[in-house]
Amino acid sequence: MKVENLLNEIREANLSYLILAQNMLRADRAEALVRLGLSEEVARIIDQLTAGQLLKIAASNMLMCRFRFDDSLVWNLLLSHTRGAENAQAAGMHAAILMTGNAIEAVV
Amino acid sequence: MKKAKTVLGEARQIALASDLIHLGARLQVLESETSLSRERLLKLYKEIVGKSPPKGMLPFSTDWFMTWQPNIHSSLYINLFQSLNRSSELDEIEVVIHAYRMYREYVARLKMPEVLSVTRAWRLTRFFDAGMLTSTACTECGGNFVVHTYELTGGYVCGLCDMPSRAGKTRANRMAAYADAENESTEVALAG
Numbered sequence: 001m002k003v004e005n006l007l008n009e010i011r012e013a014n015l016s017y018l019i020l021a022q023n024m025l026r027a028d029r030a031e032a033l034v035r036l037g038l039s040e041e042v043a044r045i046i047d048q049l050t051a052g053q054l055l056k057i058a059a060s061n062m063l064m065c066r067f068r069f070d071d072s073l074v075w076n077l078l079l080s081h082t083r084g085a086e087n088a089q090a091a092g093m094h095a096a097i098l099m100t101g102n103a104i105e106a107v108v
Numbered sequence: 109m110k111k112a113k114t115v116l117g118e119a120r121q122i123a124l125a126s127d128l129i130h131l132g133a134r135l136q137v138l139e140s141e142t143s144l145s146r147e148r149l150l151k152l153y154k155e156i157v158g159k160s161p162p163k164g165m166l167p168f169s170t171d172w173f174m175t176w177q178p179n180i181h182s183s184l185y186i187n188l189f190q191s192l193n194r195s196s197e198l199d200e201i202e203v204v205i206h207a208y209r210m211y212r213e214y215v216a217r218l219k220m221p222e223v224l225s226v227t228r229a230w231r232l233t234r235f236f237d238a239g240m241l242t243s244t245a246c247t248e249c250g251g252n253f254v255v256h257t258y259e260l261t262g263g264y265v266c267g268l269c270d271m272p273s274r275a276g277k278t279r280a281n282r283m284a285a286y287a288d289a290e291n292e293s294t295e296v297a298l299a300g
Contacts, residue, residue: 030192030203031209033192038195039195097183097268100187
């Protein structure tokens, strides 16, 4: 991928991510904070961004979102290499518990 | 308990009560969390559900939360509850409703039965408040799980890292799997 294309894609990803975050925060703040793993302070800033400000921030060369679950166990559970529906469900629950536990750390 | 002295206050209480009823809460939960009279709650319950609320006492044991499947469902709920509680300044009962809705989303996506009812979820929150139950980190995976407060949790390993051999093989699950197989075979028969 050419650098120019890459930067364009980063901008697009940033913009959709910021708009999604803003919509989530406006629809249900409490749930959005947990789903996004965001602090109240940053949430307040994102909530109040104007369209112009959103575009400006999205145009950064850095991605504004990042991988939240830096634990290979979570990824393996989500891929669930296990056999049988029951095991897959258990793996799904296990991943959910790890991810929601992680949400607490991110918020504090 | 907050007293509903104004009309708006009462409207809010009714909205809260009806949210809880829609989630399937028992009457005792409503009585404890709203300031509406028992008669009004009964009426509201009948209007929403279309029948009288079930009678009898609420389940009061902490042991239910320790059995394999309930423990996993309760742990997911309590993780959601705690992260919602820390990040927002909602009343506790509002947090219960939010956390329970999010719990239901997870369970629905995994096509699992709702093992934890909203009444149990509320009860669990109360047990945490009273210090009878708490959560601890599994030494293998690091996830938070519901445990008795005075249990020795030195080398705690959760029920998902150390699965009992018969775990999850409940009668309800077998019946569901059987029903799925039935459906598939009829679909095949119809397609054929």
